[in-house]
Amino acid sequence: MFEYGAADKMFGGPLRERFDLVSLDPRGTGGSQALDCGPVLDPGQVVFPKSPREYEEMKRNSRARGERCLTRHGDLVRNVDTVSVARDMDVFRAALGEQRLNYLGVSYGTFLGATYAQLFPHRIRTMVLDGPVDHASGSARFLREEAAAMEGEFNGFVAWCAEDTACALHGEDVGAVYDRVVARADRTPIPAPGEKIGAVNGDWIRMALPEQLLRLRLIEDVTGVNAWVKLSERLAAADRHNDASGLVQGGGYVGNPDSAYAVVSCLDFPPQFTGYADAAARLDRARKVAPRTGAAAEAWVMSASCADWPVKATNPWQPTVVRGAPPILIAANTHDPATPLPGARRLAGQIADSRLLVTDVNGHVSYFNSACARERETEYLISTKLPAQLTCRG
Numbered sequence: 001m002f003e004y005g006a007a008d009k010m011f012g013g014p015l016r017e018r019f020d021l022v023s024l025d026p027r028g029t030g031g032s033q034a035l036d037c038g039p040v041l042d043p044g045q046v047v048f049p050k051s052p053r054e055y056e057e058m059k060r061n062s063r064a065r066g067e068r069c070l071t072r073h074g075d076l077v078r079n080v081d082t083v084s085v086a087r088d089m090d091v092f093r094a095a096l097g098e099q100r101l102n103y104l105g106v107s108y109g110t111f112l113g114a115t116y117a118q119l120f121p122h123r124i125r126t127m128v129l130d131g132p133v134d135h136a137s138g139s140a141r142f143l144r145e146e147a148a149a150m151e152g153e154f155n156g157f158v159a160w161c162a163e164d165t166a167c168a169l170h171g172e173d174v175g176a177v178y179d180r181v182v183a184r185a186d187r188t189p190i191p192a193p194g195e196k197i198g199a200v201n202g203d204w205i206r207m208a209l210p211e212q213l214l215r216l217r218l219i220e221d222v223t224g225v226n227a228w229v230k231l232s233e234r235l236a237a238a239d240r241h242n243d244a245s246g247l248v249q250g251g252g253y254v255g256n257p258d259s260a261y262a263v264v265s266c267l268d269f270p271p272q273f274t275g276y277a278d279a280a281a282r283l284d285r286a287r288k289v290a291p292r293t294g295a296a297a298e299a300w301v302m303s304a305s306c307a308d309w310p311v312k313a314t315n316p317w318q319p320t321v322v323r324g325a326p327p328i329l330i331a332a333n334t335h336d337p338a339t340p341l342p343g344a345r346r347l348a349g350q351i352a353d354s355r356l357l358v359t360d361v362n363g364h365v366s367y368f369n370s371a372c373a374r375e376r377e378t379e380y381l382i383s384t385k386l387p388a389q390l391t392c393r394g
Helices: 004-010 014-018 052-078 082-095 108-119 139-163 174-187 202-213 217-223 227-241 245-249 259-268 276-289 298-305 341-350 371-383
Strands: 101-106 124-130 329-335 355-362 391-393
Touching: 004 217, 014 371, 052 259, 052 276, 052 298, 082 108, 082 259, 101 108, 101 371, 108 124, 108 341, 124 371, 139 174, 139 202, 139 227, 139 276, 139 298, 139 329, 139 341, 174 202, 174 227, 202 227, 202 245, 202 298, 227 245, 259 298, 276 298, 329 341, 329 371, 341 355, 355 371, 371 391
Parallel strands: 101 124, 124 329, 329 355, 355 391
Antiparallel strands: none
């Protein structure tokens, strides 16, 4: 996930003095026979269907990607679910000669860690699950909660722009700028000079938002790139200069060739649509809790990409019940737009003797956004003692 130099800065000090920091490439990534199946969502495809015809088109795109992946990689596509990777992780542990693991998992890594704890509870010394995924949420509730959190985070971005002159849109109505850019792109795609996609439509801008809005302050400190500053500059360029190339460079999921992300999502987080009416109802509920950003959330990326995946989900939505493990520390932010706090609370109820550390801060993952959370997580990993104080402010 990180180059060595960056990891040295982010996980330095006491952690590096006490532990050797090791990781592995999960199935389908990096050196573990990386999957190469094309983009998560194809540029120009229907992302938010407005009719039964568009819903069927979204499904056809999903199936075509899956069939392409099966043709290229065969049975690997059926066997990259998180349970399989958790079993790999125990082989990894044994190869290191360790009887028990000390594990720090963030974002998706929390699901991998919780799954490992479920399968191998006695192979854990300490475990931190930070920015946790609740596998019991189900696709509809995950979208509703994530959409509401994403809208709240966008409102936080707007408030920051009003206060900080580092925002390229300082002094403007930032919400109105976003609305204007998206509406214009809906009518006529905005040029993206120098980029393969050529032009950016409204759905691209919507689906770029989940990545571009995420704050990871510790990584920002290491790289010198402030996510909200960059987002304000990209929106300003699109609004003032009719140039959306920054929105392409910012990532997003449309056109992003992260094949492992898509395949694992379809095996672990299937949308379980019952038809167009179900999909439309989910989109409508997202718009009600998030009037501006709607279903521009990772949960919908997963659902749209996996709408008609040709491989049956091998590890579908279900609780991750853990018994017999030592006390596990779960950490979550009050304003995390990717893994909202309600899911963390539910996961804590599924893991016996766990504790939930709640940090009042914007951004995804407490470790990356709060010195207080980093300190408490580090102390626990070293001592095995859960924090006495389970709240942090900033």
